Amino acid sequence: MNHLDINQIKQIIPHRHPFLLIDYIEDYEPGQYAVGYKCVSYREEFFAGHFPQEPVMPGVLTVEALAQAGAVAILSMEANKGKIAYFGGINKCKFKGKIVPGDKVRLETKIIKQKGPVGVGEAIASVDGKTVVSAELTFMIG
Template sequence: MNHLDINQIKEIIPHRHPFLLLDYIEDYVPGEYAVGYKCVSYREEFFAGHFPEEPVMPGVLTVEALAQAGAVAILSLEENKGKIAYFGGINKCKFKGKIIPGDKVRLETKIIRRKGPVGVGEAVASVDGKVVVSAELTFMVG
């Protein structure tokens, strides 16, 4: 298994606080997949307004975290080092549960198609084995 800590992740993708949504990568294979985790704390800045009475991680941020896991997979390829992976589209996105403070979110993105700089990742976020978000993410490496 290929493990990456936060500093190693920052060497691969350009995201930084407060928008770096991965805490560590448990395993990855360049160009194929990445499995990472986000440990959600009540101290996350978005909880101040989403929602004060019932803190819930915004679904769009979960999709972004999945995209960042996919970016680790695709940008760790030698030919993509130092580049950026941009969103090209979000398809088949389903929100099936909520993420709250204290959750450890598993973020898995598998690269299922690639042609030149464009590709598609199949992404699933889960908490305690229960799927909370799934989507098909299109990216473009620039």
């Protein structure tokens, strides 16, 4: 298993606080997949407004966290070091559950296609073994 801590993740992807949405990578294979985790705390800035009476992690941030896991997989390849992976599209996205304070979110993105600077990742976010978000994410490397 290839483990990455937060400082190692920051060497691969350009995201920083408050927009770095991965706490650690449990395993990854450059160009193939990455499995990371986000430990959700009540202190997350977005909970102040989403929603004060019932804090729920915004779905779009979960999709972004999945994209960041995919970026670790694709940008850890020697040919892509120092580059940025941009969103090219989000397809087949389904929200199947909530993410709330105290959840440990598993973020898994597998690269299923790549041709030149464009590729597609199959992404699943889960909490306690239950899928909460799934999507097909298209990326462009720039």
